[in-house]
Amino acid sequence: MFPENLQDREKYIEDHVISGDFDAKWTELIHESGGRRLKLNVMDDALKIDGVRVNVSAKLSQRLADLFDASLPTPLLADLMYRHAVRRAAPRPMPISTSVTSMLKHSGDVGKQIDVGAGLASTVGKHWVLDKQLETKPGKACNYGWHFTGPSYQGINGFPAATKEAGLNVRVIQPNATAHDPFHSDYSQICQLVSQLCWLDDVEVRFSDLLKDPTLHFLVSHQGPLSIDRQPGVPKTNPILVLFPIDIIV
Numbered sequence: 001m002f003p004e005n006l007q008d009r010e011k012y013i014e015d016h017v018i019s020g021d022f023d024a025k026w027t028e029l030i031h032e033s034g035g036r037r038l039k040l041n042v043m044d045d046a047l048k049i050d051g052v053r054v055n056v057s058a059k060l061s062q063r064l065a066d067l068f069d070a071s072l073p074t075p076l077l078a079d080l081m082y083r084h085a086v087r088r089a090a091p092r093p094m095p096i097s098t099s100v101t102s103m104l105k106h107s108g109d110v111g112k113q114i115d116v117g118a119g120l121a122s123t124v125g126k127h128w129v130l131d132k133q134l135e136t137k138p139g140k141a142c143n144y145g146w147h148f149t150g151p152s153y154q155g156i157n158g159f160p161a162a163t164k165e166a167g168l169n170v171r172v173i174q175p176n177a178t179a180h181d182p183f184h185s186d187y188s189q190i191c192q193l194v195s196q197l198c199w200l201d202d203v204e205v206r207f208s209d210l211l212k213d214p215t216l217h218f219l220v221s222h223q224g225p226l227s228i229d230r231q232p233g234v235p236k237t238n239p240i241l242v243l244f245p246i247d248i249i250v
Helices: 006-019 058-067 075-084 100-114 207-212
Strands: 026-033 036-043 126-129 141-149 170-180 197-200 203-206
Touching: 006 058, 026 075, 036 075, 058 126, 058 141, 075 126, 075 141, 075 170, 197 207, 203 207
Parallel strands: none
Antiparallel strands: 026 036, 036 197, 126 141, 141 170, 197 203
16 A cells, blocks of 8 residues: 655655566657657556556656666657657646545546557656756756647646647647756656667667767757756665566567
8 A cells, every 4th residue: 555655655666666566668669850760668658556657756756767777758758758659648637636545546547548558658647857957956856748739728728848749739738847846746747767778770879878969969858968867966876777578569
């Protein structure tokens, strides 16, 4: 049973991941731009524990990324995930809450839309992202997401998606913003990561290296090269590597 206390809950989630008691799968995402072809592996859905899409802070999301040899996405990657999704869920906004009850309800509401079928799913919640704003705003985290198509959603006008890669007429309820610190967690903040291992024109590269590359960053970041490749303030201390399946697209 998930603890109600957020600190205890995050330990519960991390302990389950370390023990291998979780549900996640990598699925391929192909991005072609500027004459280059990048093959990525992204989580096909939000990380699940006990069948529940768990809510996470930016700090925990980074710690989990380290365990999976993965990275937080960028806004560009979040847009690509929405555009290439074969399972589409509409946003499920509720009154802000950190309770287990709200986490269970959000996960269930998303599941009713996408739990039949397989393949990449979006939008399953808001992402903690790597964003250029984090370079100049110490002590902050950046969230982004809840994509929808059209001028408004449930009376919410939203904001233009960060990049055109999201698709035509796509908006987001949550623009890339830094209102929260790395410890914030609520029902909407899920963990859907991108693997560090990727292939550029069939040559193996690291996602973090592309983020910082002065000429290749455009494949993974719409804001120019980033000087950060992880959530600031979260040291990499865990030497454990946790593996899970890859869904190969043929």
